[in-house]
Amino acid sequence: MAVSVTPVSRGIGVEIAGRSGPELATPQVAAEVREYLDEYGVVIYREARIGDADLVALSRMLGEVIVAPMGGEEGFPEVSAISLDPARSTLAAYRAGTFYWHIDGANDLVPQKATLLTALEVATEGGDTEFANLYAAYEALSAQERATLAELRVVHSFAATQRLSNPDAPAKMRAAWDKVPSREHPLVWTRRSGRKSLLVGATADHVVGLAAEESRALLDRLLAWATQREFSLRHRWRHGDLVVWDNTGILHRAQPYTAASRRLMHRTTLVGEEAVA
Structure with a gap:
């Protein structure tokens, strides 16, 4: 089959x-x-x-x-199963957090470089993945x-994401979330190359030095700006699709689906190469 690029x-x-x-696992x-x-970005x-x-070889x-x-x-x-079914994924209980815009590892010093995700089973309803370009935004x-x-500067935390997906969680669960270390990052990430992007998403808990209401309003406004149609795309999965994205400058989220949908993905993730600065 001829190769087409669109x-x-x-x-x-x-x-x-x-x-x-x-044929995908080749230097070519x-x-x-890398070029694309x-x-x-995606x-x-x-x-x-x-x-x-x-x-794994391509990764x-x-x-x-x-x-x-x-x-x-x-x-x-190196391969993680992504599913809401606990029998298929050890982290199934936390996957609902992926229904919100985020980059992986935003509360780490060095977020992951890129993600490779392939569809083994596609959801019967929901389960599309959306992406948004933080550089362009x-x-x-x-x-x-x-x-x-x-x-x-913005504080990013695991707890911020979990509060969105589990707003009525008991105090014991909230206390467990708070034990996961948070991280303070600049709101604008400047790469060594000079390229800049916003660093927003579900992990963004608050802006340092701003009142809570002002902080939340700013973060929500910037997220809405970054995820508007001009900067985003929605990928409707087919069986066997492989998607690779720049995790440092591209937000992503899954459209909600249920464990009954049988959606199953396999994922690899690349170690980050540049600290947020």
């Missing part, structure tokens, strides 16, 4: 058809992924049907791969607004 929009996403299975494809990640391989061995060509902290798939400790702000945001 930008999804001017601001985010590129879709590639005609590559599948072991790894170079292709820089330009589009790279979609339609119906790639990549197995765990090739998923290793792109960077250092994180070993799944709660145990990976048999023979492939920052660049589209007025010069005055960029200056206003330049020195602000």
Whole structure:
């Protein structure tokens, strides 16, 4: 099959058809992924049907791969199962937090570099994944607004996300969330290259030095700005799709689905290479 490359929009996403299975685990494809990640932020391989061995091989060509902290798939400790079914995923109880806009590892010093996600089973209802370009959102702000945001800092926490997905959680559960260390980051992340992006999402708990109401209003406004149609895309999964995205500058969220939907993804994640600064 001939390979076709189609930008999804001017601001985010590129879709590639005609590559599948072991042919994805090659230096050529790894170079292709790196190039398109820089330009589009999200790279979609339609119906790639990549197995765990090739998923890990491709991931290793792109960077250092994180070993799944709660145990990976048999023979492939780097591969995490993503599901709401506890029999399929050890972290199923926390997956509802992924229904909110976030980047992975936002409360770490060095967030993960990129994520590779492939669809083994697609939800019968819901389960699409949305992405939003935080670089483009920052660049589209007025010069005055960029200056206003330049020195602000935000505390990110696991608890902030869990409060959204479990607003009525008992005190004991909330106390457990609060034990997970939080992290203070600049609101605007400046890369070594000079490129800048907003750092917002469900983990953003509060802006340092602002009153609670003012802080929440600012964070909500910036999130709404960053996730508007101009900067975002919605991926409707097909069986076998592989999506790779720049986790440091692209927000993502899953559209709500239920355990009964049978949605099952396999994921690898790349170690971050640049601290937030």
